[in-house]
Amino acid sequence: MTDELITISPIDGREVVRRAYATEAQVALALANAQAAQPAWHALGVQERGRIVSDAVDRFVAAKDEIARAITIQMGRPLRYAPSEVDGFEARARHMIAIAGEALAPIRAPEQAGFTRFISREPIGVALTIAPWNYPLLTAVNSIVPALMAGNAVILKHSDQTPLCAELIDRAFRDAGAPRGVFQYLHASHDIAQRLVRAPEIGYVSFTGSVRGGRVVEENAAGRFIGVGLELGGNDPAYVRADARLDVAVDTLVDGAFFNSGQSCCGIQRIYVARSLYEEFVVRAVALTHRYVLGNPLQPETTLGPVVRARAAAEIRDVISQAVDAGARNMIDPSHFREASEGSPYVAPAVLTQVDHRMRIMNDECFGPVVGIMPVDTDEQAVALMNDSPYGLTAAVFTQDEEAALQVGGQLQAGTVFMNRCDYLDPALAWTGVKNSGRGVSLSAVGYEQLTRAKSFHLRSV
Incomplete structure (x- = not known):
């Protein structure tokens, strides 16, 4: 020692x-x-x-x-x-x-x-x-x-x-x-x-x-x-209802997933999107992710820095590989981010589709720039999936119907419920979590x- x-x-x-x-x-x-x-x-x-x-x-x-x-x-x-x-x-x-x-x-x-x-x-x-x-x-x-x-x-x-x-x-x-x-x-x-x-x-x-x-x-x-x-920590979910402002949901949730290289306890790791919006949401999220600049964080153009250490980067890559091996599709080509390399702390962001809850990305904390996206058909299905986690720090609902957000939020097992925002802490409100x-x-x-x-x-x- x-x-x-x-x-x-x-x-x-x-x-x-x-x-x-x-x-x-x-x-x-x-x-x-x-x-x-x-x-x-x-x-x-x-x-x-x-x-x-x-x-x-x-x-x-x-x-x-x-x-x-x-x-x-x-x-x-x-x-x-x-x-x-x-x-x-x-x-x-x-x-x-x-x-x-x-x-x-x-x-x-x-x-x-x-x-x-x-x-x-x-x-x-x-x-x-x-x-x-x-x-x-x-x-x-x-x-x-x-x-x-x-x-x-x-x-x-x-x-x-x-x-x-x-x-x-x-x-x-x-x-x-x-x-x-x-x-x-x-x-x-x-x-x-x-x-x-x-x-x-x-x-x-x-x-x-x-x-x-x-x-x-x-x-x-x-x-x-x-x-x-x-x-x-957390494995925090978001739900994009069919009545959501799609532009707001995409901009907010991509930032919520990748800010601080995804190293946030209340960062977004799981996104459930109403099926009618799902394909367009994914297209926009992928396009926005490709605009990130991975590199030396001291350079003014960099918007995505390294994760904390090479060992953490290896664990993040394992989560991505496990999901892909189980049938997920990574919508981001890592070669687009030239700074990313095996063995280094520089990790390319990943947007995973065709995911399910057998995969670690959807049921455990992954402290890195990785997010899984699933389509859902009803509020009830979204709530069940959002609660299917050993964590309960925050959860976000994107909708233009505040009553619907309150109804969904009342069923969520989380310390904080957001509407149309995420990855935030309001000092006037209690910061707390449930479960793990x-x-x-x-x-x-x-x-x-x-x-x-x-x-x-x-x-x-x-």
């Missing part, structure tokens, strides 16, 4: 970051500092906490160009798109700061003569955020900002692929004058990360990652009776419930 974190860029295989992993002594100090700082941080009150967190957000956003380049170099997203993640970080942070006062206010019970009764929202203490590489800012901000606004201290453990993101967030909080110990990061090995989950100082764990990783977090948290929020997509809630007023504990006050006048 190495005692160093080494980040290899998928762009060209260069080493771009090397850091020492935290030692046991450094972990113990970070936990002690967080625990010591938290009571005074909570005592500042929500308004003063909001001022400091807002200042940190200001400073972070001011470094947008530096942060965007760091994202691209570490995980390969085209530089033309990377700044939008800083924008998303800011939007989510601003929303959670803005609603904190109301979300954290005491809940008053109905008046009763001689009694004062209310429920306060108390901080948990120290929250641990374990964030992945695919959206290194957006996954982290979901828990960091609301945890701090609720009066908790936070320790961030980021992916080995994107360690600079943790350092840049930390720099913003230090420059904003956040009290020592309130926000910290640790570059931690898997063993140290598990030790953090088990640490008695930790009162809540927010984890975004694989199903296997979520199980490890649950196993290490077992018996501690602490809150655990798990966002574990995890449990717990982040963002929205409901998200604050995960990061606090209820404390009832029952005061009798005598």
Whole structure:
């Protein structure tokens, strides 16, 4: 086992970051500092906490160009798109700061003569955020900002692929004058990360990652009776009804499938199209896919970068091959994308037709630029197929009939149902999943419930 974190860029295989992993002594100090700082941080009150967190957000956003380049170099997203993640970080942070006062206010019970009764929202203490590489800012901000606004201290453990993101967030909080110990990061090995989950100082764990990783977090948290929020990915479906705006559906769903090289938990992987629109949908989707430019993500013309590493690319190619061997047809000629090559992280996008649910692309998560498309004859058939998955993060319905979207959406097993959009997260709404997509809630007023504990006050006048 190495005692160093080494980040290899998928762009060209260069080493771009090397850091020492935290030692046991450094972990113990970070936990002690967080625990010591938290009571005074909570005592500042929500308004003063909001001022400091807002200042940190200001400073972070001011470094947008530096942060965007760091994202691209570490995980390969085209530089033309990377700044939008800083924008998303800011939007989510601003929303959670803005609603904190109301979300954290005491809940008053109905008046009763001689009694004062209310429920306060108390901080948990120290929250641990374990964030992945695919959206290194957006996954982290979901828990960091609301945890701090609720009066908790936070320790961030980021992916080995994107360690600079943790350092840049930390720099913003230090420059904003956040009290020592309130926000910290640790570059931690898997063993140290598990030790953090088990640490008695930790009162809540927010984890975004694989199903296997979520199980490890649950196993290490077992018996501690602490809150655990798990966002574990998806195999997200979309349904294009016969009354849909075809141009909107094609543009939105192709982007939803291929943005970030398909490396999105809520990216579109399965599309079910009303049979009357199916052939035209496929023709348009293929034409739009051929317009993507696969290449070096630092070049301005690139719209599709490499996936995170060569091993991941090999797994994606296996999913495509398995589908084709089972009867699927890849409508995209990989030779059209000259940068794509076996053994490299550069993967040509794939649009698969003649697919069925025996194929991995239709029943498991494929973290890459691949989508399967099937025709359907009824809403009922679409719902049955959309629910035929071990995941349930988001689902999208494309229609001009809102009542129909509500009727279909009410039957879908998903944490979020969209109409005429996909691959999006609204901070005013609860971000949650069902089945293997995890449990717990982040963002929205409901998200604050995960990061606090209820404390009832029952005061009798005598």
